[in-house]
Amino acid sequence: MAINVIDETVGTLFSEPDVDGARRWFAAKSRVLSNKVMTVREAVERFVPDGAYLASGGFGTVRIATAVLHEIVRQRKHNLGFAGHTTTHDFEILAAGQCFDRCDAAYVVGLEVRGLSPNARRYMESGQVQVTEWSNATLGWRFKAAAMGVPFLPARTLLGTDTFRHSAGRTIECPFTGQTLAAVPALFPDVGVIHVHRADVYGNAQIDGISVADWDLARACKRLIITTERIVETDEIRRNPELTQIPYWLVDAVCHVPYGSYPGNMPYVHYSDEAHLAKWMEAERDPATFAEFLNTYIYGTQDFEGYLTLAAGEARLAELCALEPLKRTPEVA
Amino acid sequence: MTERYSLMELMVCVAARQLEDGKTAVIGTGMPLAAAMLAQKTHAPSLIILFEAGGVAPALERLPLSVADSYTMTGGLMHSSMDEIMTACQRGVVDYTFLGGAQIDCFGNLNSTMVGTDLQRPKVRLPGSGGANDLASLCWKTLIITPHDKRRFVPKLDFLTTPGYLSGAGAREAVGLPAGTGPYKVISTLALMGYDPDTKRMRVESLHPGVTVDDVRANTGFEMGFVEPLAVTAEPTDEELRVLREDVDPQGLIIGKRAA
Numbered sequence: 001m002a003i004n005v006i007d008e009t010v011g012t013l014f015s016e017p018d019v020d021g022a023r024r025w026f027a028a029k030s031r032v033l034s035n036k037v038m039t040v041r042e043a044v045e046r047f048v049p050d051g052a053y054l055a056s057g058g059f060g061t062v063r064i065a066t067a068v069l070h071e072i073v074r075q076r077k078h079n080l081g082f083a084g085h086t087t088t089h090d091f092e093i094l095a096a097g098q099c100f101d102r103c104d105a106a107y108v109v110g111l112e113v114r115g116l117s118p119n120a121r122r123y124m125e126s127g128q129v130q131v132t133e134w135s136n137a138t139l140g141w142r143f144k145a146a147a148m149g150v151p152f153l154p155a156r157t158l159l160g161t162d163t164f165r166h167s168a169g170r171t172i173e174c175p176f177t178g179q180t181l182a183a184v185p186a187l188f189p190d191v192g193v194i195h196v197h198r199a200d201v202y203g204n205a206q207i208d209g210i211s212v213a214d215w216d217l218a219r220a221c222k223r224l225i226i227t228t229e230r231i232v233e234t235d236e237i238r239r240n241p242e243l244t245q246i247p248y249w250l251v252d253a254v255c256h257v258p259y260g261s262y263p264g265n266m267p268y269v270h271y272s273d274e275a276h277l278a279k280w281m282e283a284e285r286d287p288a289t290f291a292e293f294l295n296t297y298i299y300g301t302q303d304f305e306g307y308l309t310l311a312a313g314e315a316r317l318a319e320l321c322a323l324e325p326l327k328r329t330p331e332v333a
Numbered sequence: 334m335t336e337r338y339s340l341m342e343l344m345v346c347v348a349a350r351q352l353e354d355g356k357t358a359v360i361g362t363g364m365p366l367a368a369a370m371l372a373q374k375t376h377a378p379s380l381i382i383l384f385e386a387g388g389v390a391p392a393l394e395r396l397p398l399s400v401a402d403s404y405t406m407t408g409g410l411m412h413s414s415m416d417e418i419m420t421a422c423q424r425g426v427v428d429y430t431f432l433g434g435a436q437i438d439c440f441g442n443l444n445s446t447m448v449g450t451d452l453q454r455p456k457v458r459l460p461g462s463g464g465a466n467d468l469a470s471l472c473w474k475t476l477i478i479t480p481h482d483k484r485r486f487v488p489k490l491d492f493l494t495t496p497g498y499l500s501g502a503g504a505r506e507a508v509g510l511p512a513g514t515g516p517y518k519v520i521s522t523l524a525l526m527g528y529d530p531d532t533k534r535m536r537v538e539s540l541h542p543g544v545t546v547d548d549v550r551a552n553t554g555f556e557m558g559f560v561e562p563l564a565v566t567a568e569p570t571d572e573e574l575r576v577l578r579e580d581v582d583p584q585g586l587i588i589g590k591r592a593a
Contacts, residue, residue, distance in 0.1 A: 059386045059401030086386070086401070086415075086463065110460035112399050113362050124458040131452060136385060137419035137467035144416060156423055157470040160508035161442075162493040163462050166452055171509065180509030209406050210387030211414045267403045274398070325394060326403045 011132035013168035014081050014102050015053050017151040017186035025188075025222050031249040035201045037231065040304060043253035044071040047191050047223045053081035054100070055143070055187075055221060057194030057214045060088025061111065061264040061272050063207070065193040065227045067257045067304035073097030074298055083189060084108040085139045085213060088117075089264055092280060095120040096294055102130045104187070106139040114277060119284040133166040134158075138184045140213040145186035146220035154181040192221030195260045196246070197268065198236065199228040203251025206243040209267035209326065218246045227257040229269060259308055259317055271323035276311050338569045340522055341588045342577060343541060345371055346569040348431070348478050348520045356428035357381040359418060359468050362400055364478045365431035367577070367587040368520075370396070374576045383427065385464040387413040396586055400464075419464070422471035425511070430468035434479030435459075436490050439534050439555040440504075441475070441497025441516030444490040452492070465495040470510050474517035481521035486553040498533035523549050525566055529558055539564040 038046075048054065054072075058064040069090055072080075082100040084091055088111045094100055096119055108131075109120045123129060134142070138158055145153040154172065158164040159182050172183045194214050199205040205226050207214065218224055226246065231254065237244055259266070263273035263280075283293035301307045308317070338346075341364075348368035352358060354377035360369045370393050373380045381390050386401035392408030399405075406412055421427055436444035445465060449456030469475045475497070479485055497516045499505055506512050515533070519526040523544045524537045536558030537549055542565055549557055569577075582588050 059399065061399050062386070062401040062403075084461075088399075105461045107460050107463035109458050114398070116459070121458050125455055127454040133446065133452070133461060135462040135466040136415060136464040137423075140415050140419065156509065156511055157467040159470065159496070159510050160499045160505065161466060161496050163446065163466050163495070182509075208412075209403070210384075210401060210412045212386050212401060213415050215414060216416065265399070265402045267406060271403060272398065324403060325407050 009165055009167050009169055011166045011168040012130060015187055019149055019151050022188050033202055036203050036251060036254045037201045038253050040067045040071045040255045043225045043255055044075055047225055047252055048072055048077055050077055051079045052190040055083040055189035055192045055217055056087060056090040057217055059086050059212045060090060063195050063261050063266055064090045064264045065195040066262060067227055067260050068193040068225055069093040070298055070304055072099055086136055092117045092120050095123040104134055104139060105131050106134045106136045117284060119290055132168050133163045142184050142187035143213055143216040143220040146188045147216040152183040152185050154183055158182045189221045191223040192217050193225045194218060195227045198230045198232045199226050199254050200232055200234045200237050201254060202248035203254050204237045204244055204248045205246040207245045211245055215245055218250050223252045224250050225253045226251050227255045227260040229258055231256050257304055262308060268326045268328050270320035273320055338574055343569055344478060344520050345577060346573045347525055347566055351476055351518050352377055352380055352429060355379050357426060358429035358431060359383045359385055359427055360431050361433050362397055363433050364587055365433055366396055367581055370581045371577050374580050383418050385418050386415055387418060389413055419467055427472045429474050429476060430472035431476045432465055436485055436487050438487060438490050440501060442490055442493050443495040444492045446492040446494045448491050462494050469495045473514055476518045478520045481523040482552050483554045488555045502533045534558055536560055539566040541566045542568060
């Protein structure tokens with residue numbers, strides 16, 4: 001054996017790094033140029049079955065596909081697997097709906113400097129969720145391995161820690177240098193959700209600003225739901241092709257959702273609504289209050305537009321746009 | 334410390350001084366970022382600040398609330414990806430990482446995953462590694478800024494999330510972490526600490542003004558070392574305080590609001 005396995009870990013592998021299975025899936029996936037525009041409700045009904053393994057793009061409170069996450073809660077999807085790759089408000093939303101029962105965790109439960117989500121904490125402490133630990137880089141590299149079509153990637157991180165022991169990685173000996181490396185298995189999520197700045201009806205999608213792990217995530221997912229600030233003509237995509245991060249054949253659904261990262265930040269469009277994020281955290285302190293909060297904001301609203309009207313309104317959205325520090329360069333606008 | 338500066342201001346100034354000019358640093362939000370901004374605006378104008386989500390060398394206008402938000406990108410040289418930043422760390426390009434508080438032991442190992450004994454049913458679930466395990470594994474020098482009490486400075490971590498010197502000298506290399514990396518400094522509410530080069534155990538290098546050895550011992554859950562002779566931490570200069578209050582954190586997000 002060229003690569004010698006020298007250590008075992010105790011974490012559960014929720015998704016096999018089956019690269020040949022993935023090749024067969026991607027080979028069979030349609031590459032026909034077709035209009036994929038649909039409502040968020042339809043996208044979730046069609047592409048997020050109970051039990052599916054889900055990955056969320058962006059970075060927790062930055063460029064997240066809030067509308068899809070809400071709709072997953074609204075449709076009471078359950079027994080999902082979830083990739084907790086720098087998940088903050090996205091994790092908070094799905095934990096609110098108790099939608100997942102297994103989680104690959106790199107960053108969960110917290111909202112960075114804003115503190116910990118009381119409800120997400122309760123959910124993770126309840127024993128209802130099986131968890132396997134990773135780090136941001138290694139969970140991202142699991143998407144990269146999948147995007148590359150290889151069963152694992154070697155890494156020089158995780159080693160020697162409880163994070164590693166509770167992961168589903170392995171240590172291997174490098175066949176060239178003899179060094180000990182962590183091997184992290186390819187992760188092919190059943191479905192990914194990514195919010196972008198502009199896309200055409202076929203799914204060619206462009207992102208302004210940092211891409212976080214979405215380049216790899218888009219390529220690792222078997223199904224991909226895109227929500228977009230704007231739907232544009234393909235000509236507009238072709239004018240700035242260097243901005244295209246996701247070509248249409250990766251995409252299964254295109255949903256037009258302006259302010260789709262709200263209450264998170266959408267770089268170049270609007271800043272985060274810190275007051276509304278604080279409202280979630282406040283409501284979560286007491287389970288009964290939070291149940292009422294969810295009834296009002298998620299279960300009681302028809303769709304994301306209803307949520308936006310209720311939580312923000314036009315004036316507040318205009319304020320958040322004014323607070324956004326990044327401005328588009330004219331040739332891109 | 335009623336007069337010229339607060340404890341938070343002292344910590345940020347001490348932290349800033351640890352960062353040399355012309356180096357690269359991946360920085361977490363909160364106090365580490367305030368320190369990096371202060372360094373950049375005083376002695377280290379060409380300190381290259383990187384954010385793990387992909388922001389590269391922004392002209393920081395304001396303290397970001399997320400390591401991915403728009404303020405990590407303003408005036409940046411490049412909008413990249415987490416992979417770009419993390420692979421740079423793995424390649425040996427990144428000199429420092431500066432992380433916020435967590436449970437810490439005498440070898441600088443960190444816990445930010447849980448309180449309790451069963452990961453599947455923890456007493457308190459915390460966020461987990463985030464990028465901390467990667468950054469502390471791969472960057473050359475790891476700095477920590479944290480409040481100093483027995484709840485944080487513990488003899489044994491509930492969960493070893495992020496590697497310090499693991500079980501001591503040679504342990505990082507033995508498990509396969511890149512040689513020559515590891516914990517560098519800890520800036521706490523009581524002192525500035527480094528590590529004994531032979532044992533890799535934490536030791537106080539300077540006590541903050543007014544703090545005694547006994548204060549440190551009383552607030553540390555493990556046996557803390559002390560260098561000899563033991564220095565007193567230099568107080569913030571007027572210039573450091575001016576830049577910190579006027580340019581780095583005018584809203585008082587980190588250093589707190591000052592009475593008018």
